[in-house]
Amino acid sequence: MNVLRIGHVKLRVMDMPEAVEHYEKTLGMYKVHEDEQGDVYLKCWDEWDKYSVILTPSDRAGMDHVAFKVRQDSDLDTLHERIEAWGIGTRWLPENTLPDTGRILAFKLPSGHDMYLYAHKALVGTQVGTINPDPWPDNVRGAGAHWLDHCLLMCELNPETGVNTVAENTRFMVECLGFFLTEQVMVGPEGAIQAATWLSCSTTPHDIAFVGGPTSGFHHMAFFLDSWHDVLKAADVMAKRKVRIDVAPTRHGITRGETIYFFDPSGNRNETFAGLGYLAQPDRPVTTWSEDRLGSGIFYHTGELVASFTDVYT
Template identity: 40%
Template sequence: MRLGYLHARVTDLADARRHYVDTLGMQVVMEEPNRLFLKAWDEWDHHSVVLEEGGVGLDKIGYKVAREDDLADFEKRIQAFGCTTERMSKGENPAVGDGIRVTIPSGHTMELYHEIEFTDTAVGLINPALFPRHLVGIGVPRLDHCLLKAEDIPLSERFFSEALDFKPAERLVSDLSDDAELLGTWMFCQHKTHDIAFVAGEDGKLHHWAYKLEDWNAIKHAGAILSMDDVSVGFGPDVHGLSRGDTIYFFDPSGNRNEVFAGGYETYPDFPTITWTADKTNPAVSYIGREVADNHFTVDT
């Protein structure tokens, strides 16, 4: 159904706390030695981001499935595709139920689960306010998507299509010939512009994870907060041609790239795939500015 949680590594947990709590506005819901469990104000699950001290980059991602029975079905399909799965026991991840774990073709660890402890949102579910009265920093409402690196993008796209029912909303290709190289794929499983995406790079690497904001005004507000807190910004505010989303990319103190994202379009089961060619990469990424720093394509964690 959606990206439910993301576990990342950071070099210094105190610095990470200041970034994700004071600047982004996430709430600490649980602490363990060298680990923080966080959630955004409009998320009802126990947590959405886990930060663990020791290194940088992505540890694993978790996607929630609609029904308990879906786990066995996806397990069979993943194994039929040729990937090895292992069972995940309730409590192995705090507050998360039984599930399955797989190393996907791009080398990343992915977990599928159905049950996670419900802890309410900051405004509740009965006659809720539009937003909490005292938001901190940017006040991100929810985790949205992630972009990963992969050496074999067609294989990653096939895996998510055939084993997990994702569909490509947009693709970046070298050209429009029959033997064009697939350079990137942005895939959805519900109605977002994308729930996961892959671009060319070293297996196992993370490009960014993103938080969904309300609109362009929220993006501008986020930019001001990032400047106040001296956060390193990659580029933006700008608008993606690919996804039509408003965006700012920036880095946490460990070098992990984050994004705040607003707008975009809805997808549907019969949504036709949009194609971008490599000669239009800059407007695909930065439609207004059309200039993107080299590190946007080369730096990952």
């Protein structure tokens, strides 16, 4: 049983032409498919599976589901048994419920977010191929995002009532799905409340993260860039295209990533994220941030939180 990586995020958008233009011209993705329901499927130039983002028409923004790819089809049966034994209900979606994708195991996280697991998606290759490839293709546009890197989900956290779906999600992801914890934020009396977690199933600092808030929702999805210089170039692209920027280029203390946050036309937050940060391994000691240093953890340069970063999500 092995969860490999994040596979795709399906987002609700309120104006499809505007959304497609944003993901193509700002981030540099490529439209690969549009289905009969009007959903649009996109990929980045350095991804080999057919798509990593699905845009679906809606009257409200937010995430429909996040999907992770597992190593082989039999892993889905093993995970089905484990998730059901955990007490979480599952449902099977047949092959090609999503285009060019095998059967899907669908369920809800303790926080209420929808998650899909699948083993097969059509392999179409990267823009540079696998035989004597160039470092990048000639037709890179916008920020030139390499791949969908991770997502962060807001989870209901209410210390007064004892509700903490950050901790519930984290325990489920680690004990049931085989992720491992890389970093966490501990708050409250004696630092006893797990208020945010970053988890990996690969070698990157996080494939998914959970942060506590008044309600559950979607915070952002992130796209990988090579370097700090590429993050600055992405900011130039956004300024030129009049994209609404949430947080200007800076560095995280948590994950050590170099970053810029911005919004698509529907208000869904995106991130361009650069830097390996560190080699994530299951036996690496967990990094813990205390409540008094949270500002530095999120925005290392200023050490100060930006209100919209924690208060605005879809």
